[in-house]
Amino acid sequence: MRFAFEFFVLTLTGAKAFSPGAHYQGKLRHHGQFSTRPRRIRQVVPMDLASTKTSSDASVQVPSRTASWDSSPVPYNDIAVGVPKETLAGERRVAQTPTSVAALTKAGFHVGPSQKHYFNTICSLFSIFFL
């Protein structure tokens, strides 16, 4: 059960972390006939995994993978919120009301296209010019 759990955790956090010698961390590896001296096994364990790996109880928190987002906070002023029209047939609702839009803009959100969109549009126009 423990092996299955560790395999599950290790495969979640990347296949590179899984190695047959994973259970011998901190011990000395049996040195073969060609190695001159015993060496300590160097094991690459992700930082978030290293804290959870030692606890073997069931209430262990499996670290979640946050793909490419950094954890640095983004101010509301930098976030553009887009509300497209619903295209599903028979749908009469909408995601935001004028009241909720007012709440968003009061909090600092920009409701509309982002500045990056305009930047990309201008850049693509210039790139056509230089081609």
Add this chain to the structure above:
Amino acid sequence: MESGAGALASFTDEAYAAAGAKIVDNAGEAWAADLVLKLNPPTVTEADFLGPGQVLSTRTFSSDLGSFVHVFLTIF
């Protein structure tokens, strides 16, 4: 805010503009935001508007499971 998005819910574009929203005409500009708020899952054509770094907030499941899987395969 796409033009006419709240028309069927009897919210006019003028009310949204008064609330501080910028009204755009085409769907491509409405989808060009960091955070896209929507009700229904995106269709395949709508999924093409999404780029890296954008966050889409919708319901997860549609009644049409086939198109749902198709959209997921398009995004990822």
